[in-house]
Amino acid sequence: MSVKAVCDYLKERQDEIIRTYEELHLLAEPSWQEEKTSQYLANRLKEAGLTVKTYPDHFGLTVDIEGEEKEIVGLRADMDALVQEVNGVVKPNHSCGHDGHSTMVLYAALAFAATGIRPKKSVRFLFQPAEEKVGGALQMLKDGALDGVSMLFGVHVRPVMELANGTAAPAIIHGASASVHGSISGLQAHASRPERGRNVIETAAVLVQSLQNIRLQAGCSFSVKMTQLTAGGETSNVIPDKATFKLDLRAQSNEGMKELQEKLGHVIDHVSTLMGTPIEWKIPGEVPAAILNEQAEGLMREAIAQVLGAENVEQPCVSPGGEDFHFYTYHKPELAGTMLGLGCGLAPGLHHPEMSFDTKALTAGAQILATALLYAASGKDV
Structure with missing residues (x-):
């Protein structure tokens, strides 16, 4: 292994890493539209002598560094930005840190290339589109980007209330989430005779x-x-007969989400019968909870200790939020995976239009990710 060589390479390029982050920050593009971001990353990787694989239906990228064995360990970044109002203007905005994630994974790949490492296991760097719309990971799976990968690492910058700057966690325990879209059908009536109608608002x-x-x-x-909830027209004296609604479902485990959806179905059936108003509903999208892996988490823990010191290794972050990284381990149960939680002074919070963080932390993040990848590629046990 060449942990020192990789970490030294990254330390010497801290200013360059920050500059790259700033350039990616300005390229902010929505889910499935990451063309300029993808091209920027591809150019940097090609300049380093790496072969970039592109995909016909999206802007995702993968780069392989061949090892002595066919087994592959991977490192994934997301590329897309949110679309939100910033100072009165609705525009793409990197307020979730994906520009930072892409920067760290890019420099981990550049460090491998520059130091000429030929690991025992092969290494794959993945740059994924459309995390915010929850389709990117599924598309990468469909396209075979995870074929042959036995272990996968990811990263997410964390708010200061979760992790202090200069610390890191070896796993992020995201919960499962789902969105429910529904409609209610009632019966119109004059508001003076409500008994003749069936009020969908009620x-x-x-x-x-x-x-x-x-x-x-x-x-x-x-x-x-x-x-x-949307119901009724412009008049105030008509019992409305149509309504649409959306529900947000969260559970800290996949088993909990399954039970929650089952009980939701019972509640909807009961209310529909009680009120005499048919309710139709569907789940157009959901994200699974994290599936912990002791080996992957252990390697990440050792990598954090190597870079930041053992005293700065925190316990896994428990987050009620969702993350489509976990589709990889959910649909490939044999895949060991974990996400690095990086403390970086992030405030006021993720998805806040004015979110910012200490960009110097990106160097440490890249060092931790590259070290964990080297440990995994060498077959290191914990």
């Missing part, structure tokens, strides 16, 4: 109250909340 109100009675046996934290 059905929605009963549904909201009934959701609060859900309890799970799975023993994990969860929430189910109505986040959107």
